[in-house]
Amino acid sequence: MTVVDDLDWTRIGAELDAGGHAMTGPLLDAGTCAALAGLYGRDTPFRSRVVMERHGFGKGEYKYFTHPLPDPVAALRAPLYRRLAPIANRWAEAMGLDTRYPAEHAEFLERCHAAGQTRPTPLLLKYGPGDYNCLHQDLYGETVFPLQIAILLSEPGSGFTGGEFVLTEQRPRMQSRATVVPLGLGEGVIFAVDQRPVQGSRGPYRVRHRHGVSPVRSGERHTLGIIFHDAA
Template identity: 50%
Template sequence: MTVRSTEAPATEAVLPTTDWTAVAEEIDAYGCARTPRILDPAECRAIAALWDEPEQFRSTVDMARHRFGSGTYRYFADPLPPMIQALRAAFYPRLLPIARDWAERLNRPAPWPDELDDWLAICHRAGQSKSSQILLRYGPGDWNALHRDVFGEAVFPLQVAIGLDRPRTDYTGGEFLLVEQRPRAQSRGTATLLEQGHALIFTTRDRPVRSSRGWSASPVRHGVSAIRSGERHTLGLVFHDAS
């Protein structure tokens, strides 16, 4: 099954209904925030079904082979399927104000233009020209080690994971994990169950947190707990391309 281009505008229209002020506040508090449902079950199944269309992907990664955990993920090839492209383009302008605010707090450059295509052009000039959009599949016993999706110097500080299956029905376990190293303190963990069709926005590399000296960059990594039963598919949207 191929995601049709006629499906893309409907998904893009859903995002403005999200309370983005509340999303920004939750990300500030926890490093991640959930959205309302943005994909219906049929759209989720259609995206998951792309796994069986190898021409849609540029590479496949066996996580156990590379000691990334256990399971498999695939990087979409360019051009992206219309639904994936629409989702990425719709999220970028909503996340951009948060990214710029974080850069200001940390006294860092904010190199992200208003348009996603302009930002991707910057990535390409930096040698990052490969698609970074990911479809992940986990089976019983699979898991994802804590990591960061950073592929070079050009980095967007937020990314998105969208659940494509029904937790507690299609699979058990498989919580999304976020671990943050707080300044001069022990690490703090957050576990989130990804509901089907809902998105989780989370920190890519680090984020600003208050400290006794003002704002400090708190390093963050993410992963997935072990799948206990069933099969879990996730769509990953990354807003910088890969090298």
């Protein structure tokens, strides 16, 4: 059993189906959160640093991890994938898509690598006062796993204010709806990368999601993002 297996997967599956996102409850303890956030200032174990303002992505910065992924990240990625693959397959079937996801993450990564997506995508993000993350989708090539997780490494209130995780849902021919996800320290939100099926009264249809972070008002906010496809 890992901490991942201890999560309430019945509730998480139902909430993902109903709204495209689910909070995990506590996933990392305060010491692990502080240790991960503390890696940010170091050169290793990262492959690149992105200053969001330079790309119009928002304000703040992030770093992509390189191999070998540090323990908490590696220890979460495969077990989370194993729990999410059946949900991803259910969604693909409901949307009439041919894609099916293998049971194990290692096998899915082989598919990414065969498609030329070889660079790891887990990342650490850092936001200070006034920083924010524009609404976006983390697509890094043709091969996409449809769910991802962001874990809050800072304490809301005492560590930072503002900086809320936001998820939008765009229904066909309708305006977007935004949801603010009130994460606690060490808590994750699992959410749809892009498309998700919704059961309408006249049959299933697809909605599209985007996610971002509202401006931080004070303090410093760190997050760990785990994306299951690798990047081109």
